Amino acid sequence: MKGDPRPIGVFDSGMGGLTVLRALAAQLPDEHFVYLGDTARLPYGTKSPDTVRAYALQATHLLLSEDVKMVVIACNTASAVALEALRDALAPVPVIGVIEPGARAGVAATRNKRIAVLATESTVKGAAYAQAIHQLMADAQVVQLACQVFVALAEEGWADTRATTAAVEDYLEPLFAPADAPDTLVLGCTHFPVLAAAIQRHVGAETTLVDSAETTAGAVAEALAASALHADTGGGPRTIRFFATDSPERFARIGAIFFGSAIEDGTVTLVDLKMA
């Protein structure tokens, strides 16, 4: 039996979700992927829940037209405010978000039950991470912090510049000053793993940084197995295709920082979601 060869769709507001695609591609070597980054409309993190939902619905419908067998919402903001709407709209195609896996990783890592979540404004406002963490650990103390400037720094490829260090200090200084500082920091935004070195330096080695990429990939593997949707390329080549709503050249150039390997020029297709 050759399994289900249809691709898995991965959606993000931009290039940050490539950190999730990277983990998926590593954990699931037999699967084909289609990635869509809504680069024309990024950031989602400062937009209203209604706008994010509308954008996410348009984007994921494009993935459906690529005959995907499952959709991964790699965008934390879209996962936080639109997951239920997307599940309803895309049924019976299964939809997996990053919030629950990220919360699970944070709960597994903490020793003092104090967890900080760094995310976009919209994710923080919706409090989806706090809810997901409290479902797993009712007595956890959760502090959420909106760090929107980190998105711009990561999009610029400024993983560890002086500006990055200054932004990390400005955001995190108040959080880590008190004696009851969190011991675990959830990077609740696709873009923040790119700044991990600068963040880790500021909070010290005793603070555990977690991001949802690995645990999301694990959740996808479980869901594939549970629904018998997994592919079997039998060791043959697998494909990863990219779509962007703006500037494919920039997507390939900056996206490589998030993806961890080169995205060849010419492999990114420009798409207009309003026309899709």
Ligand code: DGL
């Ligand atoms: N993808 C978004 C997230 O993970 C970050 C970028 C944005 O604000 O659109 O929340």
